[in-house]
Amino acid sequence: VIVLLAVLAGCAPEPPAAPPTASTTAAVTTPPTTASPGTVTVRPSGGDDTPALAAAIATNPNVVIDRPLRIDNVVLITASNRTVTFTGTGVLVRTLLINPARPTDTRTFQAILIRGASNVTINNVQVSGPGGICDVPRTTPPLPGQSPTYQAIYDATTEAQHAIEINATANVTINGGYVHDMRGDGVYLTNGARTTRINDLHTK
Numbered sequence: 001v002i003v004l005l006a007v008l009a010g011c012a013p014e015p016p017a018a019p020p021t022a023s024t025t026a027a028v029t030t031p032p033t034t035a036s037p038g039t040v041t042v043r044p045s046g047g048d049d050t051p052a053l054a055a056a057i058a059t060n061p062n063v064v065i066d067r068p069l070r071i072d073n074v075v076l077i078t079a080s081n082r083t084v085t086f087t088g089t090g091v092l093v094r095t096l097l098i099n100p101a102r103p104t105d106t107r108t109f110q111a112i113l114i115r116g117a118s119n120v121t122i123n124n125v126q127v128s129g130p131g132g133i134c135d136v137p138r139t140t141p142p143l144p145g146q147s148p149t150y151q152a153i154y155d156a157t158t159e160a161q162h163a164i165e166i167n168a169t170a171n172v173t174i175n176g177g178y179v180h181d182m183r184g185d186g187v188y189l190t191n192g193a194r195t196t197r198i199n200d201l202h203t204k
Contacts, residue, residue, distance in 0.1 A: 038062055048072040057082055065090035065126075072096055074110050080118045084125075086177065091126035094182070097158060109161040111182060118170040125174060125201070127163040129182035145204075158183035163203070166193040173197040180204040 039062035042053050049069040056063050058079050066088040075092065077084075092111055099109045111127045114120055142148050163179035166172050168191040176199060179186050186203030189196055 039064060041066055042069060043067055044069055050075055057084060065092070068093050070095070071111060073099060073101055075112045077112065077114045077120060078117055080120065082117070082119075083121045083123070085123040086126045087124070090124075091128055094127070094129050097130055097161075097183070106157050107160045109158070110165045110184070110188075111162070111179075112164045113167065114165070114169055114172055115167040116169065117172070120169065120171070121173045121175065122164075122177070123175045125164065125177035125179060127177075127179040127182065129161070129163065129180065131181035155183060160184050160188075162186070162188040164188070165190070166196055167191050168193070169196070170194045174199065174201055176200045178202045178204075 038060050040056050040060045041064040042049065042056050044067055045052060047070065050071045050073040053063075053065070053069060053071070053075055054077075057075070057077055061081055061083065063082070063084045065084065065086050068089060068091050071092045071094050094111050097109075098106050102108075111129065112122075112125075138147070138149055161182055162184035163182040163186050164174065165188045167189075172193065172195075174187065174197070179201070180203065187198060187201065
């Protein structure tokens with residue numbers, strides 16, 4: 001059975017957050033003993049933080065993001081029994097429209113891709129995309145919450161640049177958060193994303 005659901009990202013009048021700057025070496029730190037066992041915190045590197053974040057999720061059951069991380073690639077989650085929590089100023093910042101690893105494929109460039117995993121929870125997820133599809137003068141009356149001045153346009157070359165794609169999974173839960181300015185959907189479910197729960201997630 002294939003379940004397909006799209007939560008549209010829509011338009012956001014504010015520009016995406018600036019990419020983080022910090023030291024030149026990616027850091028994965030162990031938080032105080034009050035944190036859950038097996039918890040690590042991923043800190044910004046000053047460059048592409050995707051590899052460090054993906055590695056932390058692959059090897060630790062609990063990952064915390066408490067500062068802005070720059071993601072120039074897809075954060076792929078294939079391990080089961082994982083919890084990722086955003087706290088403080090934690091946000092995934094995407095400024096690119098082209099995946100450096102797949103420069104000829106601009107269509108598929110998700111921020112977070114959960115594929116083939118089960119029992120994955122993301123708390124207070126924060127994704128800030130590159131924007132750029134909300135600069136067309138509005139020709140139709142706005143719906144509640146939409147910009148009164150500009151409207152989104154459909155771009156087939158970037159339509160699958162989702163904030164979160166949940167693909168062939170079981171028991172994935174998104175608890176709150178805010179994702180905006182991605183070219184695709186806020187959340188995209190496909191290939192039998194069984195028992196997916198999305199609670200109080202805001203998208204633009």
